[in-house]
Amino acid sequence: METIFLIGYMGSGKSTVANILSRKLNLPKIEMDEEIIKKSGKSIPEIFAQWGEEKFRSIETEVLENIPPKGYVVSTGGGVPLRAENQRLMDKGVVVFLNAAWQTIAERLEHDKSRPLWQTDVEENKKRFMDRLNIYTSCADITVDVDGYSPEEIADQIITECL
Numbered sequence: 269m270e271t272i273f274l275i276g277y278m279g280s281g282k283s284t285v286a287n288i289l290s291r292k293l294n295l296p297k298i299e300m301d302e303e304i305i306k307k308s309g310k311s312i313p314e315i316f317a318q319w320g321e322e323k324f325r326s327i328e329t330e331v332l333e334n335i336p337p338k339g340y341v342v343s344t345g346g347g348v349p350l351r352a353e354n355q356r357l358m359d360k361g362v363v364v365f366l367n368a369a370w371q372t373i374a375e376r377l378e379h380d381k382s383r384p385l386w387q388t389d390v391e392e393n394k395k396r397f398m399d400r401l402n403i404y405t406s407c408a409d410i411t412v413d414v415d416g417y418s419p420e421e422i423a424d425q426i427i428t429e430c431l
Protein backbone atom coordinates (compact mmCIF):
# COMPACT_ATOMS: atom_id res chain seq x y z
CA MET A 269 0.00 0.00 0.00
CA GLU A 270 1.18 3.53 -0.82
CA THR A 271 2.42 5.63 2.06
CA ILE A 272 -0.35 7.83 3.52
CA PHE A 273 0.62 11.45 4.29
CA LEU A 274 -1.72 13.28 6.67
CA ILE A 275 -1.64 17.04 6.11
CA GLY A 276 -3.55 19.93 7.68
CA TYR A 277 -3.24 22.89 10.02
CA MET A 278 -1.79 22.66 13.52
CA GLY A 279 -4.36 20.99 15.74
CA SER A 280 -6.32 19.34 12.90
CA GLY A 281 -5.47 15.95 14.45
CA LYS A 282 -2.71 14.58 12.20
CA SER A 283 -0.62 13.09 15.02
CA THR A 284 -3.64 11.67 16.84
CA VAL A 285 -5.24 10.15 13.74
CA ALA A 286 -1.90 8.78 12.46
CA ASN A 287 -1.52 6.68 15.60
CA ILE A 288 -4.95 5.11 15.13
CA LEU A 289 -4.56 4.65 11.38
CA SER A 290 -1.20 3.00 11.86
CA ARG A 291 -2.70 0.50 14.29
CA LYS A 292 -5.77 -0.21 12.14
CA LEU A 293 -3.77 -0.70 8.94
CA ASN A 294 -0.93 -2.47 10.71
CA LEU A 295 1.57 -0.08 9.12
CA PRO A 296 4.41 1.69 10.93
CA LYS A 297 3.94 5.39 11.67
CA ILE A 298 6.39 8.20 11.03
CA GLU A 299 5.86 11.37 13.08
CA MET A 300 7.86 13.98 11.16
CA ASP A 301 8.25 16.33 14.14
CA GLU A 302 9.76 13.44 16.14
CA GLU A 303 12.23 12.69 13.34
CA ILE A 304 13.25 16.37 13.28
CA ILE A 305 13.81 16.30 17.05
CA LYS A 306 15.95 13.13 16.76
CA LYS A 307 17.96 14.52 13.85
CA SER A 308 18.66 17.90 15.48
CA GLY A 309 18.87 16.91 19.13
CA LYS A 310 16.62 19.90 19.92
CA SER A 311 12.94 20.47 20.66
CA ILE A 312 10.78 22.20 18.01
CA PRO A 313 10.60 25.46 20.05
CA GLU A 314 14.41 25.36 20.47
CA ILE A 315 14.96 24.93 16.72
CA PHE A 316 12.68 27.90 15.93
CA ALA A 317 14.22 30.08 18.66
CA GLN A 318 17.88 29.23 18.02
CA TRP A 319 18.03 28.49 14.28
CA GLY A 320 14.86 30.07 12.84
CA GLU A 321 12.00 28.75 10.72
CA GLU A 322 13.98 28.36 7.47
CA LYS A 323 16.44 25.96 9.10
CA PHE A 324 13.48 24.04 10.57
CA ARG A 325 11.96 23.79 7.07
CA SER A 326 15.23 22.49 5.63
CA ILE A 327 15.45 19.71 8.22
CA GLU A 328 11.77 18.95 7.56
CA THR A 329 12.47 18.49 3.84
CA GLU A 330 15.46 16.21 4.62
CA VAL A 331 13.18 14.05 6.77
CA LEU A 332 10.54 13.90 4.03
CA GLU A 333 13.13 12.89 1.41
CA ASN A 334 13.87 9.75 3.42
CA ILE A 335 10.29 8.51 3.73
CA PRO A 336 9.62 5.39 1.63
CA PRO A 337 6.89 5.58 -1.05
CA LYS A 338 5.10 2.54 0.30
CA GLY A 339 4.13 1.05 3.62
CA TYR A 340 3.93 3.94 6.12
CA VAL A 341 1.45 6.27 7.79
CA VAL A 342 3.01 9.73 8.08
CA SER A 343 1.98 12.53 10.40
CA THR A 344 3.43 15.61 8.69
CA GLY A 345 3.92 18.99 10.37
CA GLY A 346 1.35 21.61 9.36
CA GLY A 347 3.88 23.55 7.28
CA VAL A 348 5.09 20.66 5.11
CA PRO A 349 2.88 21.40 2.04
CA LEU A 350 4.18 25.00 1.87
CA ARG A 351 7.25 24.02 -0.15
CA ALA A 352 6.65 22.93 -3.75
CA GLU A 353 9.54 20.52 -3.30
CA ASN A 354 7.72 18.85 -0.40
CA GLN A 355 4.53 18.61 -2.44
CA ARG A 356 6.50 16.72 -5.11
CA LEU A 357 8.02 14.44 -2.48
CA MET A 358 4.52 13.51 -1.27
CA ASP A 359 3.33 12.70 -4.82
CA LYS A 360 4.72 9.21 -4.30
CA GLY A 361 1.98 8.48 -1.76
CA VAL A 362 -1.64 9.29 -0.93
CA VAL A 363 -2.09 12.77 0.56
CA VAL A 364 -5.01 13.11 3.00
CA PHE A 365 -6.06 16.60 4.17
CA LEU A 366 -7.66 16.71 7.62
CA ASN A 367 -9.99 19.67 7.15
CA ALA A 368 -10.87 21.38 10.44
CA ALA A 369 -12.76 24.65 10.92
CA TRP A 370 -10.90 27.58 12.49
CA GLN A 371 -13.14 27.36 15.56
CA THR A 372 -12.20 23.70 16.11
CA ILE A 373 -8.49 24.48 15.90
CA ALA A 374 -8.79 27.51 18.17
CA GLU A 375 -10.61 25.48 20.85
CA ARG A 376 -8.17 22.58 20.72
CA LEU A 377 -5.03 24.71 20.86
CA GLU A 378 -6.30 27.35 23.29
CA HIS A 379 -3.67 26.47 25.91
CA ASP A 380 -0.97 25.15 23.57
CA LYS A 381 2.58 26.34 24.19
CA SER A 382 4.43 23.71 22.14
CA ARG A 383 3.89 25.09 18.63
CA PRO A 384 6.02 28.20 17.98
CA LEU A 385 3.88 29.55 15.13
CA TRP A 386 0.69 29.15 17.16
CA GLN A 387 2.12 31.59 19.74
CA THR A 388 1.71 34.52 17.31
CA ASP A 389 -1.39 36.73 17.69
CA VAL A 390 -4.81 35.46 16.74
CA GLU A 391 -5.23 37.59 13.59
CA GLU A 392 -1.88 36.44 12.23
CA ASN A 393 -2.79 32.83 13.00
CA LYS A 394 -6.17 33.16 11.34
CA LYS A 395 -4.56 34.64 8.24
CA ARG A 396 -2.03 31.80 8.15
CA PHE A 397 -4.90 29.32 8.46
CA MET A 398 -6.79 30.94 5.56
CA ASP A 399 -3.68 31.21 3.36
CA ARG A 400 -2.86 27.57 3.89
CA LEU A 401 -6.35 26.24 3.12
CA ASN A 402 -5.83 26.57 -0.64
CA ILE A 403 -2.45 24.91 -0.43
CA TYR A 404 -3.78 21.96 1.56
CA THR A 405 -6.74 21.53 -0.77
CA SER A 406 -4.69 21.64 -3.95
CA CYS A 407 -2.09 19.25 -2.55
CA ALA A 408 -4.60 16.64 -1.32
CA ASP A 409 -5.75 13.48 -3.06
CA ILE A 410 -8.47 13.11 -0.42
CA THR A 411 -10.08 15.67 1.94
CA VAL A 412 -11.69 14.46 5.16
CA ASP A 413 -13.83 16.86 7.25
CA VAL A 414 -12.94 16.31 10.88
CA ASP A 415 -15.25 18.66 12.83
CA GLY A 416 -17.45 16.71 15.23
CA TYR A 417 -15.85 13.33 14.48
CA SER A 418 -13.71 11.24 16.81
CA PRO A 419 -10.16 10.28 15.77
CA GLU A 420 -11.42 6.70 15.43
CA GLU A 421 -14.20 7.76 13.01
CA ILE A 422 -11.76 9.86 10.99
CA ALA A 423 -9.34 6.94 10.67
CA ASP A 424 -12.22 4.71 9.47
CA GLN A 425 -13.24 7.35 6.93
CA ILE A 426 -9.67 7.51 5.58
CA ILE A 427 -9.53 3.72 5.28
CA THR A 428 -12.83 3.69 3.38
CA GLU A 429 -11.58 6.35 0.95
CA CYS A 430 -8.05 4.97 0.50
CA LEU A 431 -8.78 1.27 0.01
Ligand SMILES: Nc1ncnc2c1ncn2[C@@H]1O[C@H](COP(=O)(O)OP(=O)(O)O)[C@@H](O)[C@H]1O
Pocket residue numbers: 276277278279280281282283284285343376414417418419422
Ligand atom coordinates in the same frame (compact mmCIF):
# COMPACT_ATOMS: atom_id res chain seq x y z
N1 LIG B 1 -11.05 14.25 16.24
C1 LIG B 1 -10.68 14.87 17.37
N2 LIG B 1 -11.62 15.22 18.26
C2 LIG B 1 -11.27 15.86 19.41
N3 LIG B 1 -10.01 16.22 19.73
C3 LIG B 1 -9.02 15.91 18.86
C4 LIG B 1 -9.30 15.21 17.64
N4 LIG B 1 -8.14 15.04 16.98
C5 LIG B 1 -7.17 15.61 17.74
N5 LIG B 1 -7.69 16.13 18.88
C6 LIG B 1 -6.97 16.85 19.94
O1 LIG B 1 -6.49 18.06 19.36
C7 LIG B 1 -5.17 18.36 19.80
C8 LIG B 1 -4.24 18.47 18.59
O2 LIG B 1 -4.16 17.18 17.95
P1 LIG B 1 -2.86 16.71 17.18
O3 LIG B 1 -3.07 15.30 16.77
O4 LIG B 1 -1.63 17.00 17.97
O5 LIG B 1 -2.90 17.68 15.90
P2 LIG B 1 -1.78 17.99 14.82
O6 LIG B 1 -0.78 16.88 14.83
O7 LIG B 1 -2.54 18.09 13.53
O8 LIG B 1 -1.21 19.31 15.23
C9 LIG B 1 -4.78 17.22 20.76
O9 LIG B 1 -5.04 17.68 22.08
C10 LIG B 1 -5.73 16.10 20.40
O10 LIG B 1 -6.02 15.26 21.48
Ligand SMILES: O=C(O)C1=C[C@@H](OP(=O)(O)O)[C@@H](O)[C@H](O)C1
Pocket residue numbers: 276277278279282283301312344345346347348382383384385
Ligand atom coordinates in the same frame (compact mmCIF):
# COMPACT_ATOMS: atom_id res chain seq x y z
O1 LIG C 1 2.15 24.40 10.97
C1 LIG C 1 3.39 24.52 11.17
O2 LIG C 1 4.08 25.29 10.50
C2 LIG C 1 4.02 23.66 12.21
C3 LIG C 1 3.29 22.61 12.74
C4 LIG C 1 3.80 21.74 13.83
O3 LIG C 1 3.27 20.42 13.71
P1 LIG C 1 1.69 20.08 13.91
O4 LIG C 1 1.01 20.43 12.62
O5 LIG C 1 1.67 18.63 14.20
O6 LIG C 1 1.20 20.91 15.04
C5 LIG C 1 5.34 21.69 13.81
O7 LIG C 1 5.80 21.02 12.68
C6 LIG C 1 5.89 23.09 13.83
O8 LIG C 1 5.53 23.69 15.05
C7 LIG C 1 5.42 23.95 12.64
Ligand SMILES: [Mg+2]
Pocket residue numbers: 282283284301343344345
Ligand atom coordinates in the same frame (compact mmCIF):
# COMPACT_ATOMS: atom_id res chain seq x y z
MG1 LIG D 1 1.29 16.81 15.00
